[in-house]
Amino acid sequence: MTKTATLQQALTRFLDPAGLDRHRQRVCTHLLACRTEVMGGMVLQCSDCAHVQPHYFGCRDRHCPQCQGRAIEQWAERQQANILPVRYYHVVFTLPHSLNGWVQLHPEVIHRLLFQSAWHTLRMFGRDPKRLDGQMGMIAVLHTWGQNLSQHVHLHCLVPGGALSDDGNWREARSNYLFPVRALSRHFRGHMVSALRKVATAGDLHRVTWPGDVDEQLNTLMTTEWVVYSKDCLEHTPAVVRYLARYTRQIAISNARILTVDDHQVILRYKDYRDRERHKPLILDGKEFVRRFLLHVLPKGLMRVRHYGFLANRCRRQRLVQIRRALAVVEPAPDADMAASEAEPTYTCPHCRQPSLQMIGILSPQRPSCGPPPNHQEQRYRT
Template identity: 65%
Template sequence: MSEPATLQRVLQRHFVGYADRHRLDGHRLKVCRHLLNCHTPALGGIQYQCDQCHCQVPQYHSCRDRHCPQCQGRATRQWSERQQQAILPVTYYHLVFTLPHELNGWVQLHPEIIYSLLFQAVWTTLKAFGANPKRLGGKLGMTAVLHTWGQNLSQHVHLHCLVPGGVLTENQEWHSARSTYLFPVRALSRHFRGKMVSALRECATAGKLDRITRADEIDQLLDQLMKKDWVVYSKPCINHTETIIRYLAR
């Protein structure tokens, strides 16, 4: 039987060759080394021995890196359990807001800033749509999880949102959504695009994107992005809200 595929096994097989061909910064090198050494003799451990047969079994220490799938299993289960307990007896909607791949280079240079802007732009968009009296007219809720990579391990920055299908009105009454898609996807896309581009321009004006050094790159790219459609996905979770939560937890 073949060994199960894990991220650690992928690194064991390919990391040295990849690192020889591609330059990695200190943070990424540190994370990769942690994942390579997790639960191996490199981190030391405890030796257990049977009193009867004297068979010895080592138990190696974990790396405790937040990026490590082996170490974060418990945290993943706990987060999932908390979310499951907080589910309301309503239809939920799974929405995904994706950053255009043209921004991947900026994400590499200013990850903290752009990730924060992504959360703000998505929440501002959904909050505005929920509060609009022509739509739901109340306070919306959201659980959001940032994913920075796709299933093929390529850079693919997107925000998964789990949104209950309704709002609380000013009278603290529940107003249910009647649409199968919660909000029009095209309208969400345009609003999200405008908020994100505007926020990036403000950061650039304030000098917060100083690692982008090529002349006129910021204005040229943002002008280009305003002319294209941004990807937004929306689908009701009629019978599988728990499945979506487990996916987001992973």
Template identity: 80%
Template sequence: MTETATLQQALARFFDPAGLDCQRQRVCRHLLACRTEAMGGTVWQCTECDHTQPRYFGCRDRHCPQCQGRAMHQWAERQQANILPVRYYHLVFTLPHRLNGWVQLHPEVIHRLLFQSAWQTLHTFGRDPKRLGGDMGMSAVLHTWGQNLSQHVHLHCLVPGGALGDDGCWREARSHYLFPVRALSRHFRGHMVSALRQAAKTGKLHRVTRPGDVDDQLNALMATEWVVYSKPCLEHTDTVVRYLARYTRRIAISNARILAVDDRQVTLRYKDYRDRDRHKRLVLAGEEFVRRFLLHVLPKGLMRVRHYGFLANRCRRRRLAQIRQALAIVETRPAIETTTDDTEARDICPHCRQPTLRVIGRLMPQRLARGQPCNHKAHRYRT
């Protein structure tokens, strides 16, 4: 077993572009090239001991485990100013696994309807005069995987616990679960099935070709109990931001969960939620591991993080100011933490441990054949 097993190593051994669409081939090429000479980079030299080392650029692909950590922190910093001093709720809207086949056939359509149905459900409950009687806000993040890399499509939603009424008053949610989850589940199911039926009638599900399959599938879905999960987030401010940031930048598998890669198989660690959250090991054939990972490559241009209600981009600043005024809070922008520690750590020489590394040149990218891993040629650079 190796302690340095990574997704990049697994792809380098088992990735085969044959039969893959252009988007999945593109993602694999990005991940294979990430932080190698294929991306180019910079040359650093220590002014004390003359130690020289290259640093290669990241691919910045949203499916890359090496690039999402920094992006997560940057996203959290930008969102800090949008947090309200109210209780937040974490809701999860899950699609039944019966729809997994349709998700692969029409990912853009199913994912769009999932976002719309989840928001329409919360919006309807929030506008109900017997509940909150106002406009709510929601930030939703799309996840498509389970811990064992199986297909498990669901939305993680962070919802401020209250609504802004038409009279400008803030109405705080009193329930421990925001709304009854059984009622949310029934409404969510009805709206999603209705939207799927309408999409089929208008030809948006044209890849579902078996006669009678649409009606049979939708009737079976209406006879199934759908899962909606809700719990309160007891902390506020930066803790809530970090909580959401973990979900916004999470990918199907992180390098920390890959325990070993050899010539035939990949060993990974996962949490079994059905067995009291115990951590277990799963051994997959290399080709099966890559197949499961590629199930979760999103179509190009599909936004996996979306904001609704008073958190929508077009009205967020104005509506948040109204809510803070209703809560009698002077609006101040919290101090944003910088990444100086990370920058200073990058400047420390690994040889003499002094912060004396400086850039002396730039590495030119090495061009690779399509679908091929980097072969670590001698790189060239210019000063």
């Protein structure tokens, strides 16, 4: 079994389109068509050894484990270019599992409130005159799964350790946890529950139909300890950036983690954090594997990565210049490697191992027998 066929094989064997909403059906159609003749492609020939082979296009769907590799690398390089010479913190805001049902019923609402509550919490602590008394910045990446594909909704946040004051000075955070974690957790919980109560009153949680469920759930949430993790990453900030980058355009499962697919089950590898992070096999019934995978298909248009504060897109360039000036550091020059990474890809010949494959023809897409047409994103290769 080839590595690139494992998820496609599992979907082919166990996917039942009946009962799926239109968006999930379309995502599955893209994944099944990815890098097959359905997508069309190019005919490549090696200029050294004359080897000829087809190259099929990817589906470019953000849920596909085979696509987005170059986009992930480019995103990481852009974030590395914006790294400041300060201490950074890795902060994680986690939703209680009791909200998982609401996440499936109203994913747009719950995810939006999660982002808003996490940023509101950090912004208020940063603006506190007794703490940093300034504007903070944050990069937040939504992550919805655990190692066993269960639903585990949380935000990974990369936070520069300090704030830009109103007078243009940089106020540095000096602790190894940014702010007291218990205080962060209580504030995050209070803001999130209050926001949920407001949207419920406005009728935005209309799919929650069980009588009294909203009030009972919110009252229970206020008596539950919420999990917030915060730790400095002074020595390994680039590694955290690369860690976040992996989840900007991929989801749930990579082909490398799927060990076996047969007629009845799927065996995948997972990391058991409760047992010293040992890698173990997990056996799932085929339909259960597909069900868990589809839990993490995000609604169309939902932004998984968001920037806040002085890292927001509208003001990032100006604010970073101000901060570097306050820190008395030189503005970095444009990175030539980043420009090179955005150039057209080269293709290595599998026969002679040289990057000498060149296009000599095109392969037209073949429409599948059923379902919507593939999301063809590679028209630039066509003549």
